[in-house]
Amino acid sequence: MKTLLAAAALSCFAAGSAFAADTTGGGMMMADHATATIRYVTVAPADIMSSKLVGQDVYNNQGDKIGNVADLVIDNGKTVTGVVLSVGGFLGMGEHYVLIDPASMVLSDKNGLHGVVDTNKDTLKNAPAFNYKKS
Numbered sequence: 001m002k003t004l005l006a007a008a009a010l011s012c013f014a015a016g017s018a019f020a021a022d023t024t025g026g027g028m029m030m031a032d033h034a035t036a037t038i039r040y041v042t043v044a045p046a047d048i049m050s051s052k053l054v055g056q057d058v059y060n061n062q063g064d065k066i067g068n069v070a071d072l073v074i075d076n077g078k079t080v081t082g083v084v085l086s087v088g089g090f091l092g093m094g095e096h097y098v099l100i101d102p103a104s105m106v107l108s109d110k111n112g113l114h115g116v117v118d119t120n121k122d123t124l125k126n127a128p129a130f131n132y133k134k135s
Contacts (some may be wrong), residue, residue, distance in 0.1 A: 028077025048107070058085055058105065058115035066121055070097055083115075087124045099130040 043049075056069050066087055073082030082099045105115045 027079075028074075030077075048113075052113060053107075053115075056114050058117060060120055061116065061118055062120075064121065066117070066119065066124055067095075069115060073099065084130055085124070087127075088121070097130040097132070098124055098127040 050072055053069050054071060057065055058067050058069060060066050067085045069083060070086040071084035072080050073084065075081040080102050083102050083105055085098050085100060086095050087098055088095055100117065105117045108114055108116050
């Protein structure tokens, strides 16, 4: 049940429920000055804060640790459109980043919060690299 709640939370987060700042209800915007009236929101029980996701380990279905959550990509201040995984490294050496669709990862809180994806280390090693400098 907790795994289902965690997956629902990522789904809610991906739907943009955690961000609201403009007057149309569309999400955070890039600007030098705020023009929207401040509104307050509440956190639902199934919501997960990004600070709790970043840094969490990610495993495959076989229980092998394949990396960790390095970052989240938020489209237009509204929707999580990507999860940056740090993979392939050992003690910070040789790691690289891959960007996956949030729908391809579930969250589990069995033995502590972590991500689970249906892949293996070799597939991630050959995945297109995500480069922060180009983003």
